[in-house]
Amino acid sequence: MTALRVQGLRSGYGKVPILAGVDLLVAGGEVVAVVGPNGSGKSTLLKTICGLIRPYSGQILFDGRDMAGRPSYHIARAGISYVPEGGRLFPNMTVRENLLMGAFATPANLKSGLLEEIYTLFPILQRRGRQYAATLSGGEKQMLAISRGLVSSPKILMLDEPSLGIAPKLVEEIYDRLHALKAKGLTVLLVEQNTNFALELADRAYVLENGRIVLEGSGQDVAANPEIKRHFLGL
């Protein structure tokens, strides 16, 4: 079962092209990682899929419907949840309000028990519930951002650099929870510079360079590819 199929996607900022025709596939229940050097277009890819950037051309097929060029709130309501780089929380809302926001904006509404499930995953969020989101640490912010993406019960969760600017110990913790979510069957499209963690988590991976996919394979294959190691990943 295919959840998301991206075909010939070209996009960029204004007249500056970033993606030069990207093909990508995410099957239901699969975790797919997109890795590559800085400036290769990883974030642009996610932003285009979730509608923050309008593509020049190409298709974004989700559940058989083309999402390309639709407003981002449509895409979100269709079940694509995007966790932006750095979390992009609502600093003047409390932690709990941030969480509820994730469910409020979609027709699905909050499934009963989901909040408890998230609190089991990230207990700190329950303890910090009444605090303003602005007062959280970097790692806590990321946990909240991921959770906010989850409360709408999305069909696919897209994560943009979940390890960026976070203490290594917390990165480990976050990836540990992502493994748990994967075991529950969550479909994930993940973009990362921290390739070690990403490739270990991913079922399949794509390597993006200068706006094109230059390699695809299973997570281990990509991690083991000597070319990749040397050129992009700095392993």
Place this chain on the structure above:
Amino acid sequence: MRRNSRGSWLLAIALAAVAAALPLAFLRNQYNLILLTTVALYGVLTSAWNIIGGMAGQLDLSAGAYLGLGAYTTATLLLRWNITPWVGMFAGGVVAMGFAFLVGFPLFRFRIREVWYALSSSALVVVLQVVFLLWKQVGGPMERLLPSASFSLYNLRFQSYLPYYYIMLVLLLATLFIAYRIRTRRLGYYLLALGDNEDAAEVLGVDARGSKLKALVIYAFLVGITGGLYACIYGFVHTSFFSPTISMEVAILGIVGGLGIIYGPLLATVILVTGRELLRAGLGGRLQSLYLVIYAVVLILIALLRPRGLASLLGAWRKERR
């Protein structure tokens, strides 16, 4: 949390009762009555502004536009067709609402925000002022007087300010209630999220354009109704009602009070408008305009010491108590 909210309701009812009893202390003094009415009027404007400015985070400077539209609609209906202001002020609200829709639709469609939204909305006030100056049938350079009467319920004209104060108080309570309903429902969360971070809200599924348009239209409706009452209180309409000064003042009081907090703008209005008017009356004879200097200094001090607004003072106090 339940008990807390019941406490807040009781406090709100108690304060409303105090507000209702207040004029009894000044029955003989019309100056104090008009002061109270002015505070209530500004309270409506700033509390309504809180919906678009505080919650949705749009620095709106167009209160004067909707105030003027409401006033002129009410006056024109009364003068031309003898339609009572009781109907007229709601018609004024609807006209303001329709106008807000026409303006807001393209503004939000093309994602005009921040400074650009502020400038566009403030230009609106000036443009309307000129339009009504040139529109001889309705406006024109002269004041249009409403029929004067010592007590006419139909024309909504009274000799005393007392009835106006109570009407304004009812409108104020209604406005606060609407703001409260919005704040605690889905739309309120949408608006707060948009005010905080528009992109992040949109990728969560918030329809930014639609939500902001709703907020703007509700705000315009409330300000339009106030405009109708404003015309009746002063007994005339004039193009100076399309006032950039009032528009700015409403926004300033809204910000100083505390963005998005229901009672914030009202708190700022009660303290600052009362203070300013008393200063004006007290110092007016000796040092004209000195009150404006003092007023400005106080605003700057609040902005420096309480960047989250006057309401944060109460917030801090409540947290310590808990």
